[in-house]
Amino acid sequence: MSNTSYRGIFLVARWEYVTRIRSKTFILTTLLLPLIMISFSFASVFFADKGESPPLVIAIVDGSGEWSEKIGAEFDKRYTRDDGAVSFPRVPLSDGDHLTQRQQAEAHLEAGAISAYLVVAPDFGESGIIEFISTGTAGVFEQSQLRRAVQQLWIRAKLASHGLSASIADELQREIIWESYKVTGSGLEKRDRLTIFTAPFMAVMILFFAIFLSAQMLMRSIIEERGSKLVEMLLSSLSSQDLMTGKILGLGALGLTQMGIYITIAAIMTSRGDFDIMPLAQIPIFLLFAILGYFFYAALFAAVGSMFESEQDAQPVVGPITFIPMLAIVVSTAIIRQPQSLMAHIASFFPPMTPFVMITRVSVTQLPWWEVVAAAVVLGLSAWVMMRWAGIVFRTAILMYGKRITLPEIIRWIRA
Amino acid sequence: MPSENLGLEVLGLCKAYEGIQAVDDVTLRARPGAILGLLGPNGAGKTTTIRVIMGILGADSGEVLYQGASLTPEDRRKFGYLPEERGLYQKPKLVETLVYLAELKGLSRAAATTAVGEHLERLGLADRAREPVSALSKGNQQKAQFIAAVVSDPDVIILDEPFTGLDPVNQQILKEIIEEQRARGKVILLSSHQLEQVERLCDEICLINAGQVVLEGSLDEVKRRYSTQRVDVTFRGEVPGGIDRWLEISGQNDNKVTGHLKGGMAESLQGLVALGQVEEFKLREPSLEEIFVAVVQGEQE
Numbered sequence: 001m002s003n004t005s006y007r008g009i010f011l012v013a014r015w016e017y018v019t020r021i022r023s024k025t026f027i028l029t030t031l032l033l034p035l036i037m038i039s040f041s042f043a044s045v046f047f048a049d050k051g052e053s054p055p056l057v058i059a060i061v062d063g064s065g066e067w068s069e070k071i072g073a074e075f076d077k078r079y080t081r082d083d084g085a086v087s088f089p090r091v092p093l094s095d096g097d098h099l100t101q102r103q104q105a106e107a108h109l110e111a112g113a114i115s116a117y118l119v120v121a122p123d124f125g126e127s128g129i130i131e132f133i134s135t136g137t138a139g140v141f142e143q144s145q146l147r148r149a150v151q152q153l154w155i156r157a158k159l160a161s162h163g164l165s166a167s168i169a170d171e172l173q174r175e176i177i178w179e180s181y182k183v184t185g186s187g188l189e190k191r192d193r194l195t196i197f198t199a200p201f202m203a204v205m206i207l208f209f210a211i212f213l214s215a216q217m218l219m220r221s222i223i224e225e226r227g228s229k230l231v232e233m234l235l236s237s238l239s240s241q242d243l244m245t246g247k248i249l250g251l252g253a254l255g256l257t258q259m260g261i262y263i264t265i266a267a268i269m270t271s272r273g274d275f276d277i278m279p280l281a282q283i284p285i286f287l288l289f290a291i292l293g294y295f296f297y298a299a300l301f302a303a304v305g306s307m308f309e310s311e312q313d314a315q316p317v318v319g320p321i322t323f324i325p326m327l328a329i330v331v332s333t334a335i336i337r338q339p340q341s342l343m344a345h346i347a348s349f350f351p352p353m354t355p356f357v358m359i360t361r362v363s364v365t366q367l368p369w370w371e372v373v374a375a376a377v378v379l380g381l382s383a384w385v386m387m388r389w390a391g392i393v394f395r396t397a398i399l400m401y402g403k404r405i406t407l408p409e410i411i412r413w414i415r416a
Numbered sequence: 417m418p419s420e421n422l423g424l425e426v427l428g429l430c431k432a433y434e435g436i437q438a439v440d441d442v443t444l445r446a447r448p449g450a451i452l453g454l455l456g457p458n459g460a461g462k463t464t465t466i467r468v469i470m471g472i473l474g475a476d477s478g479e480v481l482y483q484g485a486s487l488t489p490e491d492r493r494k495f496g497y498l499p500e501e502r503g504l505y506q507k508p509k510l511v512e513t514l515v516y517l518a519e520l521k522g523l524s525r526a527a528a529t530t531a532v533g534e535h536l537e538r539l540g541l542a543d544r545a546r547e548p549v550s551a552l553s554k555g556n557q558q559k560a561q562f563i564a565a566v567v568s569d570p571d572v573i574i575l576d577e578p579f580t581g582l583d584p585v586n587q588q589i590l591k592e593i594i595e596e597q598r599a600r601g602k603v604i605l606l607s608s609h610q611l612e613q614v615e616r617l618c619d620e621i622c623l624i625n626a627g628q629v630v631l632e633g634s635l636d637e638v639k640r641r642y643s644t645q646r647v648d649v650t651f652r653g654e655v656p657g658g659i660d661r662w663l664e665i666s667g668q669n670d671n672k673v674t675g676h677l678k679g680g681m682a683e684s685l686q687g688l689v690a691l692g693q694v695e696e697f698k699l700r701e702p703s704l705e706e707i708f709v710a711v712v713q714g715e716q717e
Binding site for chain 1: 467493497503505520521
């Protein structure tokens with residue numbers, strides 16, 4: 001079937017695009033991801049602002065009587081809630097010795113009067129040992145708050161014993177300001193911690209969704225036509241290669257539409273400053289890998305779809321195939337930390353992972369242009385091979401009509 | 417002689433699946449302006465033959481010619497095809513699906529819309545045009561698929577079991593449309609396992625059984641060939657003795673005898689008239705089904 005019918009390809013592509021874009025599946029999935037993203041960002045803002053848990057009632061066991069006052073005062077100074085109440089109210093203990101106080105605190109804890117108590121070691125000034133005993137209600141967050149306060153108090157005391165004033169002590173303990181910038185084509189770009197991790201991850205997720213929704217729709221569409229034998233009618237009008245090309249293009253356009261929607265939403269969010277998903281300069285590279293990645297996975301899903309006449313039959317194969325890009329996402333998150341590691345280089349040239357890994361690396365580091373081009377070429381070539389193979393599987397599977405397809409046969413087709 | 421080559425020809429087609437010879441050396445020819453009935457019981461190889469013609473299956477050997485040359489995918493675009501197993505897209509609206517399929521056959525969108533509209537009207541589906549296909553009854557879905565096969569005004573129409581599952585009224589509408597297409601000079605090939613249903617529709621028949629052609633030719637000729645043997649003879653008065661010299665009697669009802677002639681017709685008639693008073697001597701036209709059974713049994717013996 002050498003005569004390619006461009007009109008046929010166009011008609012199939014348009015049909016797939018128009019019928020799917022109205023489908024509930026498309027509308028739902030397209031809305032769902034941004035919704036999750038937006039609620040995620042709102043949730044983080046919400047919790048960051050109002051990061052208030054209920055007050056945690058504590059007691060401080062301090063046989064020496066030297067520290068409990070200071071520690072309590074430091075807590076109150078640092079941690080006061082919006083309503084003016086202190087975050088860590090304390091139940092006072094009688095002036096007994098260390099052991100008596102400890103027994104009292106235990107009794108309070110058992111009675112539920114307090115949620116936790118601190119035990120200041122008798123030689124705290126030297127050893128710096130503090131025990132924290134709780135029923136488990138105090139979270140990691142509260143503990144780290146308490147720990148920071150005590151730490152500073154301890155250092156201040158130490159410094160004072162060396163003759164340094166409290167103000168110098170505090171000055172020494174101030175955190176330095178670490179600002180992160182990335183060199184881009186258009187100059188320096190400031191990045192906060194959130195950006196470093198979130199932006200590439202978001203980009204990878206957008207890519208994953210866009211590629212997979214389209215590729216799975218492609219598979220479903222092929223299975224539907226095979227199951228209903230509509231494919232028999234269609235193949236009297238155009239070649240199997242044209243039919244498949246039309247489907248891949250139509251659903252690819254659908255994926256691009258979806259990605260366009262996502263990127264628009266991301267751009268709006270970026271302009272509002274909530275998130276910094278992707279600098280504009282990277283969008284062409286993103287699209288390049290998205291399109292090539294789509295062709296690769298679309299061909300793979302098309303081949304799978306060709307082998308089965310119902311979706312249930314296909315499920316055992318779709319599962320493992322979906323696992324590969326999932327793995328790519330995991331690898332990508334690791335690569336965010338080490339974009340120039342050996343693993344990052346290898347994964348960039350492993351076609352099923354290339355789109356995800358490259359997009360991650362491009363957004364976190366400056367890559368030499370030849371590596372980007374080489375990865376794109378490798379991915380493009382493997383997508384082309386994949387599509388040829390899918391075409392053979394599709395054609396052969398239809399000819400094998402009604403017969404169960406076995407693995408050795410699939411391998412034989414690849415060789416053919 | 418170009419007219420010899422017109423139409424669709426299948427030559428020496430063989431196809432085996434998993435060790436079973438589904439089609440064994442089938443040769444047939446469908447002429448323009450005529451309806452060829454590809455007839456035979458279930459599993460005879462009709463659908464396999466049609467799938468090979470449509471390029472869905474590859475043949476083991478043999479070839480398919482159109483207008484005297486090897487059939488190309490380009491040619492098939494001018495074929496309208498109703499597959500045996502039916503199915504249309506379930507979610508899109510009926511009219512959209514049909515317009516799409518017609519456009520794929522080469523019609524412009526406007527022409528496709530007009531043609532689909534006319535056919536929907538004709539088959540009583542106009543008021544269902546905007547419903548999703550899944551909302552239609554099975555019979556209506558089948559009519560819809562028949563529309564898909566003929567709506568593009570194809571040169572060749574191939575219908576695999578077109579009447580199965582339709583009520584007599586709709587069968588009649590389909591037959592009328594098929595006959596109109598014949599009058600317009602189309603090549604028409606239809607298959608059926610219900611011989612009496614298509615008997616009057618076909619101009620030519622190709623009877624196949626177990627993958628082999630057992631009988632072919634124009635319907636008139638076939639009937640003539642098989643009717644020379646079978647007669648009803650009615651005598652005035654009693655049936656005389658000795659008629660079994662001329663007739664192999666298969667039934668007798670009062671003074672009417674049914675049987676096969678043993679010799680030539682003129683000679684037998686003379687002999688019978690000599691024996692008694694023949695009131696009526698009628699050549700019985702056998703039904704296709706009777707012919708088919710006779711041929712298949714004859715082969716087995």
